[in-house]
Amino acid sequence: MKKMRVNFKFCLWLVLAAVFVLGLSNESSANEAPVAPGIALAKQAKPEEKGSTVDHSKLKQLDKNFKSGDEITKACLECHTEADHQFKKTYHWTWKDPKSEGGKGADSVNNFCISANNMEDPLCIKCHPGWNGKKGEVNCLSCHGQEKFDFAEAFKDIQDVSAVGDKESIEIVKGIQDDVKKAAQDVGAVRRRNCGDCHFKGGGGDGVKHGDLDTSLLKPSRELDVHMGIDGENFDCTRCHTTTSHNIAGRFYGTPAEGRHKSLMDDDQISRISCESCHSATPHKPGVKANDHTDKVACQSCHIPTFARELPTKMYWDWSASGKLKDGKYYSEDGPYGKHTYDTKKGDFVWGKDVVPEYYWYNGTMTDTTVNDIIDPSKPVKLRWPIGTPNAKDSRIFPFKVHVGKQPYDLKGKNFLAPLVSGPKDYWKTLDWEDAFTRGMATLGKTWSGEYGFVDTKYAFPTTHMVVPGENALSCTECHTPANGRLANIEGVYIPGRDRLGYLGYLGWFIILASLAGVLIHAAIRIASSKRRD
Amino acid sequence: MSEHKMINVYFFSRFERLAHWLQMLLIFTLILTGFEVHGTYALFGYNAAVKIHNSAAIAWIVMFWLFLFWVLTTGEWKHYIPTTKKVFEVVMYYSYGIFIGQAHPVKKCKDAKHNPLQRIVYLVVATIILPIQISTGLLYLLYNSWEGLGLGFLSLRMIAFLHVAGAVIIISFAIVHVYMTTTGHTPMAHIMAMITGWEEVEECAEIEEWETK
Amino acid sequence: MKKVMVLFVALLAVSLSAGFANAEGNSTKGKYLYRNIYKDCSARGEIPSSTPIVSPSDKTQSQWERTFEKKKFDVFGCTTEFNNLTEANLENIYTYLHGHAADSPTPAKCK
Structure with a gap:
């Protein structure tokens, strides 16, 4: 019997010691390795390094004195034969939602410049990736040009200066044509500047429309954008906005954002990268409560x-x-x-x-x-x-x-x-x-x-x-706060720390206070009666 | 006040005392952090409160099962057999007799250290209230696995309510329990018994049969 | 006093008609002449980048007027290239700068 007792005490100490040591070691190692699985997984996603097999400056198709944008595109299409057919079917070209009457080039309205008026508003149409508004050829270089170059200005200047006709002007025209040629040959994978020229400046200026897209993302710090930060992962837009046949993954009008939240482990051909694709649905370290939030709260919220x-x-x-x-x-x-x-x-x-x-x-x-x-x-x-x-x-x-x-x-x-x-x-x-x-x-x-x-x-x-x-x-x-939390208006979910129990909460307080009052009264009577007996 | 002889009895083994005070500490911690998580006040910071609460909860669950195992294997369970005998007398004693200096209707003996009221209350706490607290707490922890466990019908609000309600009953129990420890033959007698193991009580001439079964 | 005034007004009129106030050069040609100055200049190693030091929108139209009247081209740097310009080409450059000055309808900045 005595032996039993000693064993129990020993067990008790052992168990408690184990629990606390485990708890503490878990806590202290939280800042060091091992990293959260969501980070470990995502670390495999490196910035895209698309080594090109073509040096476009060596192509005879591009060794021309181009006189118009359409000529450049025709040269592109000599090799990339399907590119324009593909692109002209996409939303980037049509500005019309295939599933509804909506779309910025259709009947949709916003509360900035209200409507692009069927692409007839001259300021809006500047962002259309064609050489001449909605007609004519696709301007491949608006997305694939590696350095910003104003082709429209160059082509107009060639005409203007040619008109002068003196020897000096001919030299100048040659210079402009060389610049055009160089710009036409300087093509490659889409860079963040290409997307940003329009998407950072939606609504008519830098950062007007989207609060999370502006020119600060051209060279962001890791603190501003952990994925695009030039001192961070340095992703281009296309690292997540993946593309098939010139269809660029993103959300527009009737087309929802990625709702399936698939991991690349489940489907490595997934057409749209969402947070879960790289970080998994339980990205935090095992046992971290945030993992229990991912069913109701999107990653972006925190x-x-x-x-x-x-x-x-x-x-x-x-x-x-x-x-x-x-x-x-x-x-x-x-x-x-x-x-x-x-x-x-x-x-x-x-x-x-x-x-x-x-x-x-x-x-x-x-x-x-x-x-x-x-x-x-x-x-x-x-x-x-x-x-x-x-x-x-x-x-x-x-x-x-x-x-x-x-x-x-x-x-x-x-x-x-x-x-x-x-x-x-x-x-x-x-x-x-x-x-x-x-x-x-x-x-x-x-x-x-x-x-x-x-x-x-x-x-x-x-x-x-x-x-x-x-x-x-x-x-x-x-969010877990009784008043004025970020999710104060969110309905349909119980948030500990935010939600009170109403009358049942008052009942709880009543039970506790009644117990307290009961023992105090009992004690008072005991003291009083014992004094009287003395 | 009594003609019976007073003797010193060793009621609580070292394990039992240790387990008792550790439980007290853990339950106090759980209440303190639990109501911060519930949003009643801010003390440790929400994140810290959650972490402390979870660690203390697991430690306490382990302790609780160890204690239960000890109770079952050492024969201590005999102290928790519920009975209706003399319950009325005990209730009458605490609500009246105690004020006029009557003797406790059930003596505290080596082989029967809990009176009938204690037996019922401890048994209810150990078999109903604490299991509710443990199961709702574990469900809280396993929140994201409900679907896989076939518990998809549960709602967090329901679980949270039960867990808070359990906590309220435990607090209420703790208040009364602490107070009752002062009702020994001296106010500190019961408390010292849980610290030293020894308490001076009236000698039990014979224990009635119902108390040991 | 009156004579002085007349003389001054006459001089002003002459300088204006002979000078740059009319901005009748070829602005586009001026733009490329201007750019080429800096290209040549940086090729020579005098300045680090081929981006022009001064943009048209850095001055107002009247400021450009004065600069070219006085032929004070120090602000541009690259004096070697500027001194080699013909009158006609100076006129072209002036037309470009004047046409895209800060208070013009189309202010321009060199990038």
């Missing part, structure tokens, strides 16, 4: 604490304030970050930097609003909004930039209006809304009632770039 961390992004645009003149002239006012807060052409702006996202349930698809949709102007219209169902298998909590706007709509038809703004006869030159609506709606084959008003709108952008290094991810209390 690993992109704020967006627009280096350069500001536009958060608000009120078109109804546009058109004011000062001394009969256009004017603008500067505000924080050296950005305009007012511009006669465009109206009032609010810019934001280092902005905390809004969080919503998201299944990878967004709503889309077109000029054909009937709206309810009594409340802010959600032009583009995440679709998701709390607790559904395909939905997770995801961070968004929400751009708030005030934009014109047809008072009678209750639909949005798509004005032409940037051309020589358009709103920015004339400040005449009615004419801009009439001609703008005509580009889409529509008419309008002649009466317009302005309505508040909201446009959400999924935030997925500018991922911070793990050590800078959100701390627990950003």
Whole structure:
């Protein structure tokens, strides 16, 4: 019997010692090796090193004095025979969603420059990857040109200088033609600058549209973007936006973001890289609670604490304030970050930097609003909004930039209006809304009632770039807090530390306080009665 | 106050005492960190609170099973056999007799160290409350495996509620339990017994049969 | 006093008509002449990069006017190349710079 007792005590100490030693060693080794499986897996993903088997400067097809962009493309197609057929089917060329009437080149509206007016807005069309707007050949060099070169300027200059005709001018023309040739030969895999020329400057300027895409990503630090950081993994865009037959993986209109969250271990031909593709669905070290979050919370929610961390992004645009003149002239006012807060052409702006996202349930698809949709102007219209169902298998909590706007709509038809703004006869030159609506709606084959008003709108952008290094991810209390947490408005999920138990919680307090009161009263009576007995 | 002889009895073995105080420490830690996780206050920091809570919980579960094993293998289980006999008398004693200096209706003996009320309460705590706490806690930890375990119907809210409710009952038990330890023949008598193992009690002439079965 | 004024106005008129105020050169040709100056200059090793030191939008139109009237080309660096320019080519370069000055409708920056 005595022996038994000793053994038990020994067991007890042994077990407790083991548990604490294990706990402590786990804790102390957390900062050293071994690394989290999600990192170990992803370390296999190196920056793409596409060794080319072609030196384009040696090709006779490209050893020409090109006189136009179309000529260059024709030279490309002599070898890359299918490239233009492939590309012209993609969204990058059509700007039209094959699955709906939406698309920036179709009837969709946003709350920036509102509409590309069937690709007839001259400023918008600058980003179309063709030589002459939507007609003619594809401009291969807008994506494959390795250094930025203004072909349009060069071709015009060749004509201008040729017209002079003297010997010196002929020399100059030769020089320009050599520059064109050199630029045409300097082609290769797509670099981040190629994508960024348009995608960093959507909405008409650096960082205007997407809070997580701006020119700070050309040479970001690891802290700004752990994947693209030049002192980090130094990925190009195409490392994740993989491509098949010129179809570039990404989300647009009816096409959802990758919702399958597959690992490359499951499917190495996966057409779209999501976080899980490289990091797996349980990327943190075994036993780390964050692994239990991945079913409901998207990686981005914790690993992109704020967006627009280096350069500001536009958060608000009120078109109804546009058109004011000062001394009969256009004017603008500067505000924080050296950005305009007012511009006669465009109206009032609010810019934001280092902005905390809004969080919503998201299944990878967004709503889309077109000029054909009937709206309810009594409340802010959600032009583009995440679709998701709390607790559904395909939905997770995801961070968004929400751009708030005030934009014109047809008072009678209750639909949005798509004005032409940037051309020589358009709103920015004339400040005449009615004419801009009439001609703008005509580009889409529509008419309008002649009466317009302005309505508040909201446009959400999924935030997925500018991922911070793990050590800078959100701390627990950003969400696990009783008041004003980041997920204060998220419904359908129990969040420990955020959610109270309502009346049952009060009942709990009552039980505890009643116990306390009970023993105190009991003790008081005991003391009083024992004194009386003495 | 009694004509019976007072004797010193060794009630609690070293293992039992050690287990008791370690449990106390772990349960106190679990309550302290648990209510931080629940969002009642901020103390250690959320992340630290979760980690301490999880480590303490695993240590305590291991301890609990070890204690249970000890109870079952050493015959200690006899002290926990529930009975309805004299329960009423015990309840009457604590709600009235104790105030007028009556003797406890059930003596604390070497072979029967718990009175009928203790037996029932300890048994309920050990077989209902603590298992609820252990199972809801483990389910909390195994959250992402529910689907695989065929437990997909569970909701975190439900589990969290049960776990918090269990904690409330344990706190309530702890308050009353601590207070009851002061009701020995001197206020510190029961407490010292759990520290030294020894307590001065009235000599048990004979133990009634129901107490040892 | 009046005589002085007349003389001054006359001189101004002459200098304006003979000078650069009209900007009637070939702007495009001027642009490439200007670029080539810096290409040659950096090839010679006088400046580290072939990007022009001064952009058209670094000055206002009236500032360019004065610079070319006084032929104060120190701001450009690369004086060797500048001294070799013919009057006609100076006019071309002036037209380019003037046409893309900071207060012009199309300000330009050399990259």
